[in-house]
Amino acid sequence: MESKNFKYPDTKAYNFVVAELKKRNVDLHALSKIAYHLQKQFLPQLNEQECYEELNSVLHKRELLNNVMVGLELDRLAEENKLKEPLLSIIRNDAGVFGVDESLALQIADIYGTIGVTNFGYLDRVKYGIIKQFDEDPNHVNTFIDDLLGAIVAATCAKVAHKYA
Amino acid sequence: MESKNFKYPDTKAYNFVVAELKKRNVDLHALSKIAYHLQKQFLPQLNEQECYEELNSVLHKRELLNNVMVGLELDRLAEENKLKEPLLSIIRNDAGVFGVDESLALQIADIYGTIGVTNFGYLDRVKYGIIKQFDEDPNHVNTFIDDLLGAIVAATCAKVAHKYA
Amino acid sequence: MESKNFKYPDTKAYNFVVAELKKRNVDLHALSKIAYHLQKQFLPQLNEQECYEELNSVLHKRELLNNVMVGLELDRLAEENKLKEPLLSIIRNDAGVFGVDESLALQIADIYGTIGVTNFGYLDRVKYGIIKQFDEDPNHVNTFIDDLLGAIVAATCAKVAHKYA
Amino acid sequence: MESKNFKYPDTKAYNFVVAELKKRNVDLHALSKIAYHLQKQFLPQLNEQECYEELNSVLHKRELLNNVMVGLELDRLAEENKLKEPLLSIIRNDAGVFGVDESLALQIADIYGTIGVTNFGYLDRVKYGIIKQFDEDPNHVNTFIDDLLGAIVAATCAKVAHKYA
Numbered sequence: 001m002e003s004k005n006f007k008y009p010d011t012k013a014y015n016f017v018v019a020e021l022k023k024r025n026v027d028l029h030a031l032s033k034i035a036y037h038l039q040k041q042f043l044p045q046l047n048e049q050e051c052y053e054e055l056n057s058v059l060h061k062r063e064l065l066n067n068v069m070v071g072l073e074l075d076r077l078a079e080e081n082k083l084k085e086p087l088l089s090i091i092r093n094d095a096g097v098f099g100v101d102e103s104l105a106l107q108i109a110d111i112y113g114t115i116g117v118t119n120f121g122y123l124d125r126v127k128y129g130i131i132k133q134f135d136e137d138p139n140h141v142n143t144f145i146d147d148l149l150g151a152i153v154a155a156t157c158a159k160v161a162h163k164y165a
Numbered sequence: 166m167e168s169k170n171f172k173y174p175d176t177k178a179y180n181f182v183v184a185e186l187k188k189r190n191v192d193l194h195a196l197s198k199i200a201y202h203l204q205k206q207f208l209p210q211l212n213e214q215e216c217y218e219e220l221n222s223v224l225h226k227r228e229l230l231n232n233v234m235v236g237l238e239l240d241r242l243a244e245e246n247k248l249k250e251p252l253l254s255i256i257r258n259d260a261g262v263f264g265v266d267e268s269l270a271l272q273i274a275d276i277y278g279t280i281g282v283t284n285f286g287y288l289d290r291v292k293y294g295i296i297k298q299f300d301e302d303p304n305h306v307n308t309f310i311d312d313l314l315g316a317i318v319a320a321t322c323a324k325v326a327h328k329y330a
Numbered sequence: 331m332e333s334k335n336f337k338y339p340d341t342k343a344y345n346f347v348v349a350e351l352k353k354r355n356v357d358l359h360a361l362s363k364i365a366y367h368l369q370k371q372f373l374p375q376l377n378e379q380e381c382y383e384e385l386n387s388v389l390h391k392r393e394l395l396n397n398v399m400v401g402l403e404l405d406r407l408a409e410e411n412k413l414k415e416p417l418l419s420i421i422r423n424d425a426g427v428f429g430v431d432e433s434l435a436l437q438i439a440d441i442y443g444t445i446g447v448t449n450f451g452y453l454d455r456v457k458y459g460i461i462k463q464f465d466e467d468p469n470h471v472n473t474f475i476d477d478l479l480g481a482i483v484a485a486t487c488a489k490v491a492h493k494y495a
Numbered sequence: 496m497e498s499k500n501f502k503y504p505d506t507k508a509y510n511f512v513v514a515e516l517k518k519r520n521v522d523l524h525a526l527s528k529i530a531y532h533l534q535k536q537f538l539p540q541l542n543e544q545e546c547y548e549e550l551n552s553v554l555h556k557r558e559l560l561n562n563v564m565v566g567l568e569l570d571r572l573a574e575e576n577k578l579k580e581p582l583l584s585i586i587r588n589d590a591g592v593f594g595v596d597e598s599l600a601l602q603i604a605d606i607y608g609t610i611g612v613t614n615f616g617y618l619d620r621v622k623y624g625i626i627k628q629f630d631e632d633p634n635h636v637n638t639f640i641d642d643l644l645g646a647i648v649a650a651t652c653a654k655v656a657h658k659y660a
Contacts, residue, residue: 006258008495012251042591062262062492063443069252070239070265082247086177087234093171096537097227097660100235102609103272104265110440113393114597121616162392165338165592173660207426227657228608261372262495267444275605278558279432286451327557330427330503336588342581392592399582400569400595412577416507417564423501427557430565430599437598 013065020072024145030130031055031149035156037128038119043164054163055156063111064155067104071144079141094143101144105151109158116151116158123150178230185237189310195295196220196314200321202293203284208329219328220321228276229320232269236309244306259308266309270316274323281316281323288315343395350402354475360460361385361479365486367458368449373494384493385486393441394485397434401474409471424473431474435481439488446481446488453480508560515567519640525625526550526644530651532623533614538659549658550651558606559650562599566639574636589638596639600646604653611646611653618645 021028032052040046058064077083078091090098102124109120124147127135131153134146186193197217205211223229242248243256255263267289274285289312292300296318299311351358362382370376388394407413408421420428432454439450454477457465461483464476516523527547535541553559572578573586585593597619604615619642622630626648629641 003258003260006254006260008260008262009251009254013255016249016251063264066255066263066265067268069255073248073252074235076249077242077247082242083238084181084241086174086181087238089171089174090178090231090234093168095171095173095660096167096610097173097608097657098231099228099272099609100231100269102613103232103268106609106612107264107268113592114594114601115591117601117612118597118616118619121613121618122620123616124613125617162592165392165590227660260495261445262443262492264444267448271444271447278427279429279436280426282436282447283432283451283454286448286453287455288451289448290452327427330425330557332591333588336584336590338590338592339581339584343585346579346581393594396585396593396595397598399585403578403582404565406579407572407577412572413568414511414571416504416511417568419501419504420508420561420564423498425501425503426497427503428561429558429602430561433562433598433602434595437594 008062010060010062010065013062013069014060017059017065017068017072024072026130026145026149028052028055028059031153032156034123034128034131034153035160038122038153038157039160043160045164046160051156051160054159055152058111058152058155058159061111061155064108064152067107068148068152071101071104071148075141075144078143091143092141094141098143101147104144105147108148108151109154111155112158112162115161116154119157120151120154123154173227175225175227175230178227178234179225182224182230182233182237189237191295191310191314193217193220193224196318197321199288199293199296199318200325203287203318203322204325208325210329211325216321216325219324220317223276223317223320223324226276226320229273229317232272233313233317236266236269236313240306240309243308256308257306259306263308266312269309270312273313273316274319276320277323277327280326281319284322285316285319288319338392340390340392340395343392343399344390347389347395347398347402354402356460356475356479358382358385358389361483362486364453364458364461364483365490368452368483368487369490373490375494376490381486381490384489385482388441388482388485388489391441391485394438394482397437398478398482401431401434401478405471405474408473421473422471424471428473431477434474435477438478438481439484441485442488442492445491446484449487450481450484453484503557505555505557505560508557508564509555512554512560512563512567519567521625521640521644523547523550523554526648527651529618529623529626529648530655533617533648534652534655538655540659541655546651546655549654550647553606553647553650553654556606556650559603559647562602563643563647566596566599566643570636570639573638586638587636589636593638596642599639600642603643603646604649606650607653607657610656611649614652615646615649618649 032055036051109116134142197220201216274281299307362385366378366381439446464472527550531546604611629637
C-alpha cells in the first residue's frame with residue numbers, strides 16, 4: 001500500500017548509485033567518452049566535458065536511479081546466491097531470453113525518447129570498452145550492470161542530440 | 166557473461182510462479198474472472214472457463230515468467246529487509262514515483278500488444294477484487310504483486326480479444 | 331536521408347496542433363479538468379488552473395507534437411479517403427486490433443513515465459467527457475483523436491504527480 | 496467509433512505490404528540474409544533458408560502489418576506533398592528528433608521481446624545493405640521505410656533467437 005507521507009529520497013538514491021558504480025570500478029568519464037564518440041559524428045561542436053556534464057545530469061533522473069538501483073541489487077543478490085531458483089540460475093547464467101536486464105535498461109534509454117533506445121540497441125551489440133569488460137568478466141554476476149551502463153550512455157546521447165536539434 | 170550452454174528452465178519457472186502465487190493466496194480462477202468481466206461486454210460469446218484456459222496459456226510465456234519472478238522476489242526481499250537503502254524504503258513504501266513495478270507489469274501486459282497495456286492501465290486504477298486486497302494490505306510488502314496480477318489479467322484480456330478479432 | 335540543416339519547427343508544430351484541436355472543437359480547459367479530476371484525490375493541494383498550465387506546458391513537448399500531428403493527419407486522410415486499402419477501411423472502422431492509434435498515444439503518455447501510461451489505459455476504457463464524444467461520433471473518423479486526447483490528459487496527470495512527489 | 500462487425504483483413508494487409516515492398520525494390524531474401532548474418536554467430540545451426548521462412552512468418556503478424564502500412568503510406572503521402580505543414584517538412588527532411596518512424600519500427604521489433612529491440616537499435620545505426628540504400632537515397636522520401644525494414648529484420652532475429660533458446 002502506497003504510503004502517502006513517504007518522500008522520494010533523491011539525494012540518497014543518487015549517492016547510492018554513484019557509490020555502487022565506483023565500487024564496481026565504473027569510471028563515469030569512461031562512460032561519457034563513449035557518448036562523445038557516438039555523437040561527435042553528428043554534432044561537430046560537441047566536446048567531452050559537455051558529455052560528462054550531461055551524463056551527470058542524466059544520473060539525477062529518478063527513473064534512471066530506480067532502474068539502476070534494482071539492477072545493481074539483482075546482480076549483487078545473484079552473486080551472493082540470495083535469489084530463489086530458477087531465477088537465480090537464469091540471472092547467474094545471463095540467459096539470452098531473460099530480457100528483464102534489457103527491460104530495465106530500455107526504461108532508462110527511453111527517458112529522452114527513441115534516440116536513446118536505438119543507441120542502447122547499438123551498444124548492446126557492440127559492447128564498447130568498459131561495457132565489454134563487464135560482459136566478458138567470468139568471475140562475477142554482471143547480468144544487469146553491462147546493460148545499465150549502456151543505457152546510461154544511450155540516454156546521455158539522446159539528451160545531447162535533443163539539445164542541438 | 167552469457168553462458169552458451171544454459172537451457173531456459175521453462176517448467177521450473179512456471180512451477181515456481183504458480184507455487185508462489187498460491188503461497189500468497191492468489192486464486193487463478195479469481196484472476197480469470199476479472200478478465201472475463203472486462204471482456205464480456207465486447208465479446209458476448211466469451212465464457213469464464215475459456216478465460217481460465219487462456220490465462221493458463223499466458224502463464225507459460227517466458228516473458229511473463231521472467232518479469233513475475235523478478236517482481237515476486239523483490240517483494241519478498243523487501244519484506245525480509247534484504248535490499249539496501251534507499252531502495253528498501255522506496256519499495257517498502259510503494260513510492261508512487263518508483264515505476265519499476267509498473268514497468269515489469271507493462272512488459273507482461275504488452276506481450277499481446279496495446280490492448281493489454283490499456284487494460285493494465287485501467288486495472289491499475291480501479292484495482293478490482295483480489296488486486297485491491299493486495300494494494301490495501303498494510304501487513305506485507307505488496308509493491309510488485311498487485312501490478313503483476315493486473316498485468317496477467319490484462320495480457321489474458323488481450324489474448325482473448327485478438328482471438329475473436 | 332536526414333537533412334543536416336533542417337531545424338525542427340517548434341512554434342509551427344505547436345500552432346498547428348492547437349489550431350487543429352480547436353477546429354475539431356476540443357476545449358483545452360475541458361481536457362485539463364479531466365486531469366484535475368483524476369489527480370485531485372491523490373493531491374489535495376491541486377487546483378484546476380494549475381492543471382491547465384501544466385497541460386499547456388506538456389503541449390510544447392516535441393515528442394507529443396510529432397505523435398499528435400501524425401494521428402490528426404491520419405484521421406483527416408482517412409476521412410477524405412486518401413489512404414490506400416486495406417489501411418483505409420481499418421482506420422475508418424476503428425478496428426480494435428489496429429493498435430497504431432494506441433501506440434502513438436502511448437508514446438505521448440509515456441513522456442513523463444509509467445504514471446502517464448496507466449492513466450492513459452484508464453482513460454482509454456472509461457472515455458470521459460469530450461473523449462467519449464469523439465469515440466461515439468458516427469459521422470467522422472475519430473480513430474486517433476480520442477486516444478491522442480486521452481494521452482494528453484494522461485501526460486498532464488503524470489507531470490503533476492511528479493511535481494508533488 | 497469502433498465498428499463491431501468489421502473483420503480484420505489479414506490477407507489483404509499481407510498482400511498490400513508484400514506488393515508495396517516489391518514496388519519499392521525490397522528483396523525479402525536480402526532482408527532475411529541480414530537476419531542470418533546477425534544471428535549466425537550465436538546460432539551455428541542456423542541457415543539462410545530458415546531465416547527466410549521465419550521472416551515470412553513474421554510478415555503475417557497483424558501488429559507488424561499495421562505499423563508497416565502506416566509507415567509506407569506516410570512516406571508516400573510526404574513524397575506526394577499530401578501532408579499538411581509542418582509535418583510535411585519534418586517527414587520530408589527525415590528530422591532526427593521526429594521519432595515517429597522509430598516508434599512504429601520499435602512496435603514491430605518488440606513483437607518478440609527485447610532481443611528485437613536491441614537488434615533494431617543496432618541496425619538503426621549501422622544501416623546494412625538495402626537499409627543503407629534507402630537511408631542514403633536523396634531522390635525519394637524514405638523516412639519510414641528504412642526503419643521498417645530494420646524492424647522486420649530485428650523481429651526475425653528475435654523470433655529465431657527464441658526458437659533456439
